[in-house]
Amino acid sequence: MTANTGLKLGVSLHSFTSEYITYKWSLEDMLQLVSVLGGGVEIVGPAHQRGYPYLTDEFERIFKSSIERWGLTPTSYGTYADPFMLKDRDLNEDELVDYMVPQLQSAAQLGFKIARMQYFSYPVIERLLPWAEKLDLKMGYELHVPLMIKSEKTRVLLDQIERIDSPYLGLIPDTGIFARSIPQFRLEATRQAGVSEELLARAVELWNAKTPGEEALPELLRLGLRKQNIGNIEFIWGSFGHSEPEELKDILPRVIHMHAKFFSMKDGVEPDVRFEEVTKVLAENGYDGWMSSEYEGQGGVDTFELVRQQQAMITRFAARYAPK
Amino acid sequence: MPNQQSVTAVRPELPAGVRAILAHTGKSRSFLREEPIRNVTRNGIAGIELGVNLTSYRALPLSCIEGLLLKVDGKEMDVANAHLTLNGVSHKMQDLTGLSGVWWFILDPATLFVPSSSPLPQGSHQVDATLITVEPYVTAGRFSFYHPASRTLAVE
Numbered sequence: 001m002t003a004n005t006g007l008k009l010g011v012s013l014h015s016f017t018s019e020y021i022t023y024k025w026s027l028e029d030m031l032q033l034v035s036v037l038g039g040g041v042e043i044v045g046p047a048h049q050r051g052y053p054y055l056t057d058e059f060e061r062i063f064k065s066s067i068e069r070w071g072l073t074p075t076s077y078g079t080y081a082d083p084f085m086l087k088d089r090d091l092n093e094d095e096l097v098d099y100m101v102p103q104l105q106s107a108a109q110l111g112f113k114i115a116r117m118q119y120f121s122y123p124v125i126e127r128l129l130p131w132a133e134k135l136d137l138k139m140g141y142e143l144h145v146p147l148m149i150k151s152e153k154t155r156v157l158l159d160q161i162e163r164i165d166s167p168y169l170g171l172i173p174d175t176g177i178f179a180r181s182i183p184q185f186r187l188e189a190t191r192q193a194g195v196s197e198e199l200l201a202r203a204v205e206l207w208n209a210k211t212p213g214e215e216a217l218p219e220l221l222r223l224g225l226r227k228q229n230i231g232n233i234e235f236i237w238g239s240f241g242h243s244e245p246e247e248l249k250d251i252l253p254r255v256i257h258m259h260a261k262f263f264s265m266k267d268g269v270e271p272d273v274r275f276e277e278v279t280k281v282l283a284e285n286g287y288d289g290w291m292s293s294e295y296e297g298q299g300g301v302d303t304f305e306l307v308r309q310q311q312a313m314i315t316r317f318a319a320r321y322a323p324k
Numbered sequence: 325m326p327n328q329q330s331v332t333a334v335r336p337e338l339p340a341g342v343r344a345i346l347a348h349t350g351k352s353r354s355f356l357r358e359e360p361i362r363n364v365t366r367n368g369i370a371g372i373e374l375g376v377n378l379t380s381y382r383a384l385p386l387s388c389i390e391g392l393l394l395k396v397d398g399k400e401m402d403v404a405n406a407h408l409t410l411n412g413v414s415h416k417m418q419d420l421t422g423l424s425g426v427w428w429f430i431l432d433p434a435t436l437f438v439p440s441s442s443p444l445p446q447g448s449h450q451v452d453a454t455l456i457t458v459e460p461y462v463t464a465g466r467f468s469f470y471h472p473a474s475r476t477l478a479v480e
Contacts, residue, residue: 017381021430024350036342047382050429082460085385087421118461146463153463213464231469238462304346 006288007279007318009311010040010075012259013048018299020047031066037307039071042116042292044078045103053099055106063110075290076140076172076257077107081120096124101131108135114257114290116142116172119153122160125169132168140172140256145241146213148177149251161254170256173248174294177241178274182207183263185298186236193232199225203233213237239296245277252285263297265309268316275310279317286323354473355379355455357433360480363443366407366414371439372396376408378428379455379471386415386423390468391456394438397449401438409435444479451477 011034019025025033027048034041045052049059067074079100083090091099100121107115117139121128125139132139141157143149161169182204190200199220206216217225217233225233248255262270269275282291291314293307335343352358357375364373378384386408394401406417410428414437428434454472 014381019348019350021377021381022350022353023431024348025345029345029348032341032345036338044382046384046427047430050383050431052383052427080382080461082385084458084462084466085387085424085460087387087390087458119463120461144463227468228470231467234462234464234467238464 006286007282007314008040008288008290009038009314010034010042010073010290010292011037011307012042012044012076012078012292012294014042014044014078015293015295015307016303017047019303022299027062028066031063031072032070033304034072035070037293037304038311039073040075040290040292041067041072042076042078042294043074043110045106046080047078049106053102053106055102055109060109067111073290074111074113075292076114076116077103077110077112078116079103079107079118079121081118083120093124093127096121097127100124100128104128104131104135104137104139108137112137114138114140114172116140116257116259118142119147119157122157125160126164129164129166129168133166138168138170138256140170142172142174142259143177143243143251144174144259145176145179145239146237148241149173149243149247158251158254170254171251172257172259173251173255174259174261175273175275175278176239176259176261176296177243178245178248178278179240179242179272180274181272182236182240183272183297185264186239189298190229190232190236193229195225195229195232199223203236207236207240210242240272245274245281248278248281249285252281252287255287255289257289258282258287258291259294260291260310260314261294261296262306262310263295265306265313268309269313270310275313276317279314280321283318283321284323353377354475355471356451356453356473356475356477358475359477361444361449361451361477362480364437366437369405369439370441370443371437372444374436374438374451374453374477376434376436376453376455378430378432378434379457379469379473380430380459383427383429384457384460386410386420386426386428388458388460389417389420389428389455390458392417392436393452393454393456395450395452396444401440403438405439407437409437446479448476448478451475 359375362373407414452474
């Protein structure tokens with residue numbers, strides 16, 4: 001929580017994936033940690049909610065008990081459109097609606113006011129809107145890499161948002177779109193997965209030149225990238241983007257939530273993501289919503305400490321640029 | 325990057341309950357669980373059985389499991405007739421792509437049964453296994469992700 005601006009801090013439990021899947025921290029452990037990390041909590045439906053996309057009484061009670069016990073605020077619920085869940089074809093629109101309505105219901109019943117929507121929800125968002133209104137749940141398209149603020153796909157979403165012009169449809173920028181470099185740990189993981197130094201160097205060159213993934217991947221394949229490493233390259237182009245923080249100002253009226261995606265901390269700052277510039281835009285323009293810390297770096301580290309440092313950094317920048 | 329020692333260092337500004345949580349330890353995790361291999365017979369067919377985890381950060385429907393590669397002591401095993409047993413229900417690996425309604429929750433273990441003509445001898449064995457999954461939502465399209473795991477496992 002920052003003293004000088006309305007910007008409010010929380011954590012997405014996605015940050016604690018490494019601890020969660022190794023059984024170091026249970027769901028309730030993680031919720032207790034949120035009590036000293038800003039108090040706003042975001043969950044990922046299929047990761048944390050056993051029974052997803054449907055809400056069981058048991059999960060509802062477990063979740064709400066922790067919310068009540070620690071005085072937390074449910075902020076955003078991560079929905080998924082999962083269009084590729086079938087092997088032979090993509091989900092059709094009826095199937096997308098049938099899959100997402102229970103998620104919206106789960107979110108509202110759990111006390112969330114915001115649902116993170118994926119770009120793939122676009123064709124059915126107007127069918128979901130009556131549900132959002134009835135549930136008093138705002139839907140926000142996440143602007144996550146490879147969707148940059150100026151991307152074609154983002155333009156399509158912005159046009160729809162403007163046309164519908166509802167308080168129940170907005171945007172959730174993910175700060176991964178404001179990267180300045182590919183984090184070291186990701187380069188190392190790509191190396192470990194067997195990608196050669198030459199290919200890796202060329203991938204970095206292509207990324208630095210802001211080459212779209214659809215062009216970079218074919219070139220790397222021509223240069224010898226193996227099939228089993230396609231996912232490693234896709235990981236890079238799917239995680240780190242090239243939007244300019246200044247561009248955030250233009251879409252800010254439609255921003256309902258922020259994902260503070262980060263990958264590491266060094267000397268109190270995030271070396272690969274342009275947090276100072278992003279926080280400046282938010283603070284100077286009076287953003288008073290929540291910002292969920294979303295750690296997506298390597299596992300096996302002191303994640304709690306990293307989130308704490310990242311929140312301290314955001315607080316510092318927010319105070320520095322708050323209107324006087 | 326903070327010193328690893330800070331994990332268990334005293335942080336008096338934090339409540340005791342939070343410090344206790346920070347001091348927890350977890351188990352190592354990969355596709356292969358840290359369990360013995362078992363020589364078993366399932367439905368009259370002899371084979372080996374391994375404990376496995378889903379390789380993701382979230383639950384997936386079984387239809388997102390594209391394939392499996394398995395080597396024991398350097399020898400490739402035929403997994404065409406393998407079975408995955410999840411929450412007490414066994415599914416043929418070949419059938420998984422049709423099972424979009426069966427969810428593998430991320431915290432739940434499963435068992436992999438692979439028919440084998442001869443039982444594995446006592447002692448330790450090098451097991452190299454890869455689960456191939458399709459993440460159902462990657463913006464750029466359908467991508468297969470390879471999740472390799474290697475463990476030395478003993479026969480029970």
